[in-house]
Amino acid sequence: MSIPTNNKQVVVIDKANKRKYMLEKMSSRIFLICALLSVLTLVLIIGFVFYKGAHPFVAEGYSFIDFIFGKDWVPSEDKFGIFPMIVASIFATIGALIIGVPIGLFTSIFLAEIASKRVAKIISPAIQLLAGIPSVLYGVFGLAIIVPFLQNTFGLVKGQSLLAVILVLAIMMLPTIVTVAETAIRAVPQTYREGSLALGVSHIGTIFKVIVPAAKSGIMTAIVLGLGRAIGETMAVILVAGNSLIVPTSLTDSVRPLTTNIALEMGYAFGTHQDMLFATGIVLFSFILILNFVLAKISAKGGN
Amino acid sequence: MISFKKIKMGLLMLSILAVLSACTSNTNNDTKTSDGSNATVSISGSTSVGPLGEKLAAKYAEEDNTKIEINQIGSSAGITNAISGVSEIGMSSRDLKEEEKAAGLKEVVIAYDGIVVVAHPSNKVKDLTMEQIKQIFTGEVTNWNELGGADMEIVVVSREDGSGSRDAFQEIVGYSSGELIRNAIIASGNGNIKTTVANNKHAVGFISFEYIDESISTMDINGVKASPENVLLEKYRLSRPFLFVYKEGKLTDAGQRFIDFILSEDGQLIAAEAGAIPVK
Numbered sequence: 001m002s003i004p005t006n007n008k009q010v011v012v013i014d015k016a017n018k019r020k021y022m023l024e025k026m027s028s029r030i031f032l033i034c035a036l037l038s039v040l041t042l043v044l045i046i047g048f049v050f051y052k053g054a055h056p057f058v059a060e061g062y063s064f065i066d067f068i069f070g071k072d073w074v075p076s077e078d079k080f081g082i083f084p085m086i087v088a089s090i091f092a093t094i095g096a097l098i099i100g101v102p103i104g105l106f107t108s109i110f111l112a113e114i115a116s117k118r119v120a121k122i123i124s125p126a127i128q129l130l131a132g133i134p135s136v137l138y139g140v141f142g143l144a145i146i147v148p149f150l151q152n153t154f155g156l157v158k159g160q161s162l163l164a165v166i167l168v169l170a171i172m173m174l175p176t177i178v179t180v181a182e183t184a185i186r187a188v189p190q191t192y193r194e195g196s197l198a199l200g201v202s203h204i205g206t207i208f209k210v211i212v213p214a215a216k217s218g219i220m221t222a223i224v225l226g227l228g229r230a231i232g233e234t235m236a237v238i239l240v241a242g243n244s245l246i247v248p249t250s251l252t253d254s255v256r257p258l259t260t261n262i263a264l265e266m267g268y269a270f271g272t273h274q275d276m277l278f279a280t281g282i283v284l285f286s287f288i289l290i291l292n293f294v295l296a297k298i299s300a301k302g303g304n
Numbered sequence: 305m306i307s308f309k310k311i312k313m314g315l316l317m318l319s320i321l322a323v324l325s326a327c328t329s330n331t332n333n334d335t336k337t338s339d340g341s342n343a344t345v346s347i348s349g350s351t352s353v354g355p356l357g358e359k360l361a362a363k364y365a366e367e368d369n370t371k372i373e374i375n376q377i378g379s380s381a382g383i384t385n386a387i388s389g390v391s392e393i394g395m396s397s398r399d400l401k402e403e404e405k406a407a408g409l410k411e412v413v414i415a416y417d418g419i420v421v422v423a424h425p426s427n428k429v430k431d432l433t434m435e436q437i438k439q440i441f442t443g444e445v446t447n448w449n450e451l452g453g454a455d456m457e458i459v460v461v462s463r464e465d466g467s468g469s470r471d472a473f474q475e476i477v478g479y480s481s482g483e484l485i486r487n488a489i490i491a492s493g494n495g496n497i498k499t500t501v502a503n504n505k506h507a508v509g510f511i512s513f514e515y516i517d518e519s520i521s522t523m524d525i526n527g528v529k530a531s532p533e534n535v536l537l538e539k540y541r542l543s544r545p546f547l548f549v550y551k552e553g554k555l556t557d558a559g560q561r562f563i564d565f566i567l568s569e570d571g572q573l574i575a576a577e578a579g580a581i582p583v584k
Contacts, residue, residue, distance in 0.1 A: 075466065077480065077482045079482065158459045160500075238492070243464075243490035253487065264490065268379070
């Protein structure tokens with residue numbers, strides 16, 4: 001008598017299990033598709049940019065060396081040299097780092113180590129909000145405040161300059177640096193602090209001699225991420241850069257970084273000119289790839 | 305528990321399906337219905353012709369329920385769109401190039417426009433010769449005192465390479481893109497040039513007549529004031545045609561009606577009010 005009921009039970013459990021397994025399988029498939037979608041997008045973007053960008057060099061006989069080191073960008077006369085833009089991008093990024101990193105680092109130390117909970121509760125969300133502001137608004141802010149400020153304070157003939165770009169980028173990279181560095185500093189084990197303080201080292205001494213070195217890889221990650229943000233920024237920069245085609249020799253020169261060149265001219269470009277803008281994209285992409293590589297190295301080191 | 309998950313999953317699938325189907329059905333509905341009351345005419349191109357196009361479209365909307373969509377993306381892009389069929393009509397503020405004509409484009413002059421050299425209102429220089437303009441933009445003259453103004457550096461503001469206004473301006477003044485002074489500020493769009501010049505007492509730039517207002521001061525050329533009358537009398541030389549271009553045979557009835565309206569007396573009156581110069 002008991003056997004059939006047992007069988008029934010087995011069947012019911014089997015059915016329930018089957019359903020469960022189906023569901024499991026289906027959901028894992030859906031997740032896989034989602035994951036593949038982003039990989040696919042990446043492949044498509046890389047493929048498209050490289051296909052379009054490589055075209056003039058492969059099919060039309062333009063020299064890639066001339067493209068990188070050429071100082072003239074006159075599309076209507078078939079001159080495509082992006083050297084001034086590469087220099088502008090690098091200078092702007094380095095400049096932004098020089099201003100943004102100390103401020104960002106000190107802010108994160110303050111938030112993690114010095115500030116009382118109450119103060120941190122006010123400052124932290126403010127910084128996160130800063131990260132959420134659309135970049136074009138930074139540009140408008142730069143154009144309306146920073147550019148006239150530079151013009152009037154330093155008596156410049158034009159405020160659209162490398163300096164304006166650096167200031168805007170420094171502000172824009174702050175949230176990235178602060179949030180990542182703060183997390184890294186908070187992750188330093190409490191025992192380090194206690195040990196250092198127990199040895200009679202002052203609070204500030206502890207921070208700079210013990211905590212910051214311990215959080216080094218996290219802080220480096222923060223800097224590289226901020227760098228990535230600065231080098232890829234377009235909309236804010238286009239408004240304050242002035243977009244002149246010169247190799248910058250001073251902070252007051254107006255400049256055209258790589259991103260700006262693409263955004264500024266894509267609407268008007270066709271044929272080779274358009275392909276060359278994609279080629280500009282390849283160069284920009286290489287910068288980002290190098291940054292990512294550096295980032296991977298740093299985090300690998302941090303893991304050890 | 306399982307049934308709850310199932311419901312969730314079902315909802316997820318449904319919503320995905322809904323989104324997908326919404327996408328497809330939308331694109332289907334929006335494609336041109338060649339005739340009929342709710343036809344859409346898509347127009348794209350020059351930022352100089354754009355404001356005039358918008359005004360004409362707004363007026364046209366009062367008498368006809370054809371939908372006119374205008375995108376201001378620059379002459380070259382507009383012409384490219386007209387060739388590729390992305391837009392039905394392209395707007396151009398420069399003459400067509402040979403290769404563009406060869407692609408089978410037809411052009412209609414809807415109005416003429418003047419280009420005016422502008423400076424900061426505080427600038428005392430109000431009159432320039434064509435030669436002086438060339439010298440300014442090629443960097444031969446770099447201080448306003450050489451032109452009878454104050455002793456201060458000139459900051460040149462130009463449009464980007466490929467802009468119809470820039471092409472037309474350079475062609476009439478007589479210098480090439482390569483000759484443009486390298487440290488010129490490059491601003492995208494007429495409005496951007498105006499803002500830049502209005503905020504910098506050193507600056508000089510060029511904009512379309514339509515954009516003239518009190519925030520900037522305009523330059524006469526050889527003593528001839530930049531005005532529509534002088535363009536029509538052919539005294540003021542910095543002028544160019546405003547074109548509507550379309551691929552031969554690809555113009556819909558709705559598009560043709562809009563062009564007819566622009567060329568009608570009413571349409572030309574609006575063009576004149578907008579600061580452009582009527583064809584007739």
